[in-house]
Amino acid sequence: MKASQKKIVVNQMKTEFRAxxxxxxxxxxxxxxxxxxxxxxxxxxxxxxxxxxxxxxNSIVHGYGGGCADRTVYILTTLYADRSVKIVIRDRGVGIADVDAAMEPLFTTDKSGERSGMGFAIMKTFMDSVRVRSTPGLGTTVELKKTFAPLAAQETAEDVQTQTLFAEERAQEAFV
Amino acid sequence: MHTQLQDDAMRTPNVQSEYASGVLTLTVSGDIDHHCAASLRTSVDREIYYYRPKLVLLHLGDVTFMDSAGLGFFMGRYQLCKTLGCAFRLVDPPERVMRILSLSGMDRKLTVEKVYRGEKRSTGPSAAEGIKTEEERI
Known part of the structure; x- marks a missing residue:
């Protein structure tokens, strides 16, 4: 817990828009x-x-029952100095009674066969962590976290390229 | 026969439709999310009902983004085709789309054709018969 409190925030964006x-x-x-x-x-x-x-x-379709022009979805995105991001998506919709069941792959409330029930499974696969808090009647908050790979690998590749160039130049100079 | 189906003003995915001897080829480009899936569904279903083809090929090479709404969209079209007694195949899905397909196990339920290093490869239930149907078409 202390570690996350120490995290240095480099940028933050608060977004809200119609559902x-x-x-x-x-x-x-x-x-x-x-x-x-x-x-x-x-x-x-x-x-x-x-x-x-x-x-x-999820917020629009489930929280707000398919969309609602006078309701709002809120997103708070925070970037940290350690190349990680936290995205909190919040709605004040109907909420989820059984979060664990809803997060099961293939779980869907849909009867038409047009929905896959893979939403949470995809979030879990693509992000490092997914936390869901929900109160029926009050809304749902989804917290997504991900730490990105360091730039080092990319820089190394560039360094190698530059070094090779220098080596070639040096070899040419020596030749002359 | 070549028709351009323009959807509502929201520059949502575009569907190009081509029909020849029992094969309906639909090419989808743009984003497939929950919002876009609705108009996409209407366009695609209209074409399927109109032509009543023996085989529907859904080309995905130009899809720029897809989330789980796309899976639902594929599943719905697969069910519709099954009801109408025609075959349904996904063709050339981009890597990101393929990842979501395999994540959900849908690449095993549906037939997915992918051109890999100039060689056509199929996965899914009718992978073996896939080549046969291609030959029949010619």
């Missing part, structure tokens, strides 16, 4: 835009994009 399905794209795009300066890999960014989309869709 309508058009905003699913907006939500995932905004969160990913905040991550851009971290220079994360394409795959890592796609992981976050998908997880945010799942959580926001």
């Amino acid at each position: 309508i399905s058009e905003n699913e794209r907006l939500a995932r795009t905004l969160v990913c835009a905040l991550l851009a300066p971290l220079d994360v890999t394409v795959d890592e960014l796609a992981d976050v994009r998908c997880a945010v989309s799942e959580a926001v869709t």
